[in-house]
Amino acid sequence: MAEQSRYYARVRGMHYLDALGQLHELLNPRTYLEIGTQTGMSLQEARCASIAVDPQFMLRTDIMMRKSSCLLYQMTSDEFFAEFDPAKLLGRPLDLAFLDGMHLFEYLLRDFYNAEKYCTEESIIVLHDCLPPEHAMTARDMKDPIRETALHPDWWTGDVWKIIPILREYRPSLSITITDATPTGLVFITGLSPKSNILPRHYNEIISRYSMLEERSALDAYWSTVDVTPIEVFVSTSHEKAFGRSRASSAKNNNWWKVWG
Ligand SMILES: C[S@@+](CC[C@H](N)C(=O)[O-])C[C@H]1O[C@@H](n2cnc3c(N)ncnc32)[C@H](O)[C@@H]1O
Secondary structure: OHHHHHHHOOOOOOEHHHHHHHHHHHHOOOEEEEEOOOOOHHHHOOOOEEEEEOOOOOOOOOOOOOOOOEEEEOOOHHHHHHHOOHHHHHOOOEEEEEEOOOOOHHHHHHHHHHHHOOEEEEEEEEEEOOOOOOHHHHOOOOOOHHHHHOOOOOOOOOOHHHHHHHHHHHOOOOEEEEEOOEOOOEEEEEOOOOOOOHHHHOHHHHHHHHHOOOOHHHHHHHHHHOOEEOHHHHHHOOHHHHHOOOHHHHHHOOOOOOOOO
C-alpha cells in the first residue's frame, strides 16, 4: 500500500472537470474539439462552437449550455479524421482540443497528430489520463485481472502516459505541462506545429519501440522524470506564465487568449 500511495500523493489537485471549466472561462477559445465524450461531462464545460467525436455517445448531461453550435460525430476518431476537416466544419482552426478517447497510446498518438493539423501555433491540446498513480490502471487490456488489485479498480488510464516520453523524444520543441488534476492528470501542450509530419512519418517505429514498455519499472522510470505542476497554479497563473505567451502576442492573435487574473 505504501508503494501504491507514493504516486497518488502527487496527483491531488483540482478535479479535471473543474479545471477544464475554468480554462474555458478564462481562455475563451473560439473553437473546441473533443475526442471521447461518453456522458458529456467534459463537453458540457465548453462554451464555444464545438465538435465531439465518440463511437458510442452515452449523453447524460446538457451538452449545449452556452454553445452556439455543437456537432456530434458518432464514430471512431480515426474515421472522423479520415472523412472530416474540423477546421472547415467550424469555420476556423481549433483553438482548444481535448483528447480523451481510446486509452491506448497508439490511438492517442494518432489523435494528437491528427488534431494538431487543424490547430495553429497558438492552440492548446489537452490530454487526459497521462499521470496514472498506479501501475494496475495502465494495463492495455481493460479486462486485465491486474486492475482488480488497484486502489481504484474502476479507473482505467491504459498506457496513454507513453505519449509524454514519445513527444519529448520526437517533438522536443513542444511545450508540455503535466499537471496534478485529479484523478489522473491533465497535460497541456502548446508550441504546436500544424505542418509537422514527424509523428506520422515515424509512427511504425514509435509503436514498435514503445509497445515494449509494459513493466512496472517503465512507469516508475516515467514518474521519476515528470515534473508535476499544481493545476491550481497552472489555472490561476496568467497565461504568459503558463503558456509562455505575451499579452501583446495574444492581442495580435485575435485576442482569444483572454488574460485573467
Ligand atoms: C473516458 S471516456 C471520455 C470521458 C469524457 N471526456 C469526460 O471527461 O467526461 C472515453 C470515451 O472514449 C470513447 N472512445 C473509445 N474509443 C474511441 C475511439 N477510437 N475514438 C474516439 N473515442 C473513442 C469511448 O466510447 C468513451 O466514451
